[in-house]
Amino acid sequence: MAPKIFLTGVTGYVGGDAFYALEKKHPDYEYTLLVRNEERGKEVKVKYPNAKLVYGSLDDSIVIEKAAAEADIVVHAAQSADDVPSAKAIAKGLAAGHTTEKPGAWIHLCGTGLLTWRDTQDNRFGEAPYPDEKYDDIADVDKITSLPDKAIHRDVDKIVLGANETGAVKTAIVGPPCICGPGRGPVNTRSIQVYDMAKFTLKNGFAPVIGKGLTEWDYIHVHDVSDLILKLVESAQDSKITENPEFFGAHGYYFCEAGPFKWGDVAKWVADEMVKQGFMAEPKVEVTTLEKTRSDGLWSSVTWAINSKSFANRARKNLGWEPTRGNLKDAIPEIVSSEAKRLGIKPQAA
Numbered sequence: 001m002a003p004k005i006f007l008t009g010v011t012g013y014v015g016g017d018a019f020y021a022l023e024k025k026h027p028d029y030e031y032t033l034l035v036r037n038e039e040r041g042k043e044v045k046v047k048y049p050n051a052k053l054v055y056g057s058l059d060d061s062i063v064i065e066k067a068a069a070e071a072d073i074v075v076h077a078a079q080s081a082d083d084v085p086s087a088k089a090i091a092k093g094l095a096a097g098h099t100t101e102k103p104g105a106w107i108h109l110c111g112t113g114l115l116t117w118r119d120t121q122d123n124r125f126g127e128a129p130y131p132d133e134k135y136d137d138i139a140d141v142d143k144i145t146s147l148p149d150k151a152i153h154r155d156v157d158k159i160v161l162g163a164n165e166t167g168a169v170k171t172a173i174v175g176p177p178c179i180c181g182p183g184r185g186p187v188n189t190r191s192i193q194v195y196d197m198a199k200f201t202l203k204n205g206f207a208p209v210i211g212k213g214l215t216e217w218d219y220i221h222v223h224d225v226s227d228l229i230l231k232l233v234e235s236a237q238d239s240k241i242t243e244n245p246e247f248f249g250a251h252g253y254y255f256c257e258a259g260p261f262k263w264g265d266v267a268k269w270v271a272d273e274m275v276k277q278g279f280m281a282e283p284k285v286e287v288t289t290l291e292k293t294r295s296d297g298l299w300s301s302v303t304w305a306i307n308s309k310s311f312a313n314r315a316r317k318n319l320g321w322e323p324t325r326g327n328l329k330d331a332i333p334e335i336v337s338s339e340a341k342r343l344g345i346k347p348q349a350a
Helices: 013-025 038-047 061-070 084-097 110-120 154-166 193-204 222-235 263-276 291-294 299-304 313-318 328-343
Strands: 006-007 030-035 051-057 071-075 104-109 169-175 179-180 207-210 217-223 253-255 258-264 285-288
Touching: 006 013, 006 061, 013 030, 013 071, 013 222, 030 038, 030 061, 038 051, 051 061, 061 084, 071 084, 071 222, 084 104, 084 154, 084 169, 104 154, 104 222, 110 154, 169 222, 169 313, 179 193, 179 222, 179 328, 193 207, 193 263, 193 299, 193 328, 207 263, 207 291, 207 299, 217 222, 217 328, 222 313, 253 313, 258 263, 263 285, 263 328, 291 299
Parallel strands: 006 030, 006 071, 030 051, 071 104, 104 169, 169 253, 179 217, 207 285
Antiparallel strands: 217 258
16 A cells, blocks of 8 residues: 655755655655645646645644644655744644554654754854764764754754654654755755855855855755655655664654865855856955845855754665765856856856
């Protein structure tokens, strides 16, 4: 019997790409997709005519509870890292529709912004990571799942992890770092952080560095994130796996990175690529402030200034997952060209 999958975020960047990967490999699964309204639903239905659509916002708890109760597996990717009402609704619905003998699985998309809490607390911008603020999702899992409540995403993480206490729900949290690459979903195919840096550079004539530019993050291609979600959906159908807390449950926390980078280096790569593609005469990089970048409406620019260091060993060890789509520097040409096209900016005349 085909598993029943309830997915939120199909019109979003990661959710849309993850559903593309899921449906392509398993068109026989029964899919229910949460869509905000019928207008958005039309865009989804064109690409996925066999999927069942349910309509509602993330505040429509009754809709979400019902869909979660009826599903074998929930994949939550619609503003999932920070939306409390939808997380509570999923937890309630899964618990109502399942038992300890036959639990439901919840694959929840979070993000490694969670790990920036200390720099944020200390108002520390543009500096290298604290030596003790590097997180391995196997060795440091208990530390990751008990971070201070002030950490971004922590309030929702607590709801997800707490759902395991009923015995009727088994969870796996997926925490990507800086995601890049074109998405394959039906609506939103653009990521944010590096794309916003390209946008800022195109509009201001220089690539921004905040402070010393020593801030470090990790990179992942969106297709590699989807590969991990796909592996978790497949694994969630095996009770021997879901009963193992190293896979699902208390320790089911999965980072997914393909390696580190410094934001100061990204600014240089973006500036160099702007010159190569004819958008700037010289590779200009300037030190700027968060206030300046925020005045341009780029809320994501704070990520250029605070550290997030994750090590994705759980997915590699437990699921055989490996990222295969290259590194961040390889993605810069596509990021620059796609952002210029989106903004309607053409190369400068020679």
